[in-house]
Amino acid sequence: MPGHIKTRSLPVLLACLLSACGGSSSETFFTTTPPISTMLAITDTGISLCADYAYTDTGTGYNVTGSTIHNNNLDCNTQAVVPTLATDGFETPTTGGDIIRGGQDALYGLDATNNNATDGHAGFSYTQLDTNGNPLAIRSSDYSVTPWACVKDNVTGLTWEVKTSDGLQHKDYRYTWYNSTNSNDGGEHGLGDTGFSTTTGLESLSGNYTGSDQCEDFARCDTEKYIADINASNAGTGLCGSTNWRMPNRHELLSIVNNNITGPAIDTGYFPNLNPLSIYWTSSSLADTNFRVYAWSINFFDGSVNGDGKIQSRHIRLVH
Numbered sequence: 001m002p003g004h005i006k007t008r009s010l011p012v013l014l015a016c017l018l019s020a021c022g023g024s025s026s027e028t029f030f031t032t033t034p035p036i037s038t039m040l041a042i043t044d045t046g047i048s049l050c051a052d053y054a055y056t057d058t059g060t061g062y063n064v065t066g067s068t069i070h071n072n073n074l075d076c077n078t079q080a081v082v083p084t085l086a087t088d089g090f091e092t093p094t095t096g097g098d099i100i101r102g103g104q105d106a107l108y109g110l111d112a113t114n115n116n117a118t119d120g121h122a123g124f125s126y127t128q129l130d131t132n133g134n135p136l137a138i139r140s141s142d143y144s145v146t147p148w149a150c151v152k153d154n155v156t157g158l159t160w161e162v163k164t165s166d167g168l169q170h171k172d173y174r175y176t177w178y179n180s181t182n183s184n185d186g187g188e189h190g191l192g193d194t195g196f197s198t199t200t201g202l203e204s205l206s207g208n209y210t211g212s213d214q215c216e217d218f219a220r221c222d223t224e225k226y227i228a229d230i231n232a233s234n235a236g237t238g239l240c241g242s243t244n245w246r247m248p249n250r251h252e253l254l255s256i257v258n259n260n261i262t263g264p265a266i267d268t269g270y271f272p273n274l275n276p277l278s279i280y281w282t283s284s285s286l287a288d289t290n291f292r293v294y295a296w297s298i299n300f301f302d303g304s305v306n307g308d309g310k311i312q313s314r315h316i317r318l319v320h
Contacts, residue, residue: 041156044110044123046258046267050076052098067098076106110155121258125154126270131234133159133241143272150240151270156255158248161230161239161318163273168229171273173215177281177295177310178222186285188292190310193222202311205293212313223247223281223316230318245318247283250296250305252319257303265303277301281314 052074054066106112110123120126128136128148140146152159163171176199178190191209192200196218199211212221220229231243239245257265264276279299286294286307294307297314308314 043153043155043255045105046111046122046124046260047105048076048111048115048122048260049073050100050104050106053101054098064099069098071098074100076100076104076112119154120270121267122260123155124256124258124267126267127152127154128270129159129240131240141269153256156252158252158255158319159240159242160256160271161245162271163317165273168216168233170216171275171278171315173315174212174221174313175215175226175281175316176209176212176222176313177308178224179283180224184283184285186287186292186295187289188285188310190293190295191222193218193220193225195219202293209311214313221313226316227318239318242320244320246320247281247316248319250282250284250298253280253282253298253317254303254305257298257300259303262302264300266300274300275315278315279306279308281308281316 049072051072052070053064054068054070056066057064112123114123114125116125128139129150129152130136131149133150135152136146136148138146148162150159150162161169163169165171176191176193178192178200179185180189180192182189188202191202191211193211193213194200196213197210199209199222201207202209215221215226220226227245227247230245231238233239237243256267256271258267259265264274264278266274268274277299278301279297282296282298284296285292286296291307293310295310297306297308298304299306
């Protein structure tokens with residue numbers, strides 16, 4: 001049974017200790033389910049706007065004449081639960097008077113129930129942290145006035161690295177995907193950097209690869225070395241007082257995507273210094289054996305998920 005461990009029952013195991021244990025049909029089996037790991041708390045999509053229904057519709061309970069002018073960026077005037085004329089919201093006359101049907105993303109979840117702009121867009125909730133990992137005494141949406149080093153997501157409990165415009169954490173630096181631990185690599189450790197135009201080879205591919213050469217130290221432009229450098233930074237105290245930074249998995253990185261906007265699809269009031277076309281690595285390799293040289297990445301222009309070859313140069317944002 002997929003996802004389960006098949007184990008002989010206790011009487012059969014005892015019998016096996018006393019005699020040869022064959023494949024008798026009298027053997028009984030039971031299955032045990034592996035323990036479930038702690039799940040990541042779920043953030044919302046960030047979608048806080050509604051679309052209208054600009055069609056002419058009669059005889060279905062609406063009996064409305066649509067304007068044929070469709071709008072996708074409207075304030076939701078009501079939190080309708082069922083799509084009926086009595087509960088749907090309506091646009092203001094200046095936008096055509098078309099109905100806003102219920103059941104839309106913005107009407108549900110944290111984006112509707114916890115929409116508080118003082119700590120992040122819609123249902124997102126963030127806390128800015130200083131270089132020691134403490135909340136800022138004075139919060140500001142202007143990074144140039146009151147800079148912060150990290151951001152804590154109050155929904156998931158994860159703390160995120162904030163990129164800079166200079167030094168080791170430069171927003172434009174890129175890295176190849178590399179994990180030499182032989183665990184959590186999908187069977188392919190990726191491409192390690194050893195110097196300008198020199199790399200360690202991939203396990204399953206032959207040939208020469210130049211690596212990234214697009215970071216502060218040309219010999220350390222892979223994800224594993226960047227993680228080590230961040231954890232050893234600030235005289236060994238790490239970033240924001242932590243030394244357990246790592247690359248986020250796919251679901252973790254998706255948790256900070258704001259699907260309400262594009263270019264970039266993230267709350268820039270808390271995540272400054274972001275190239276709007278940035279593609280960021282995750283720690284998750286593609287599961288298919290034939291594609292183990294690929295890892296999942298997320299394009300923060302539109303929040304899309306992609307599979308990129310581990311020899312590619314991509315951005316990285318660490319988490320702990």
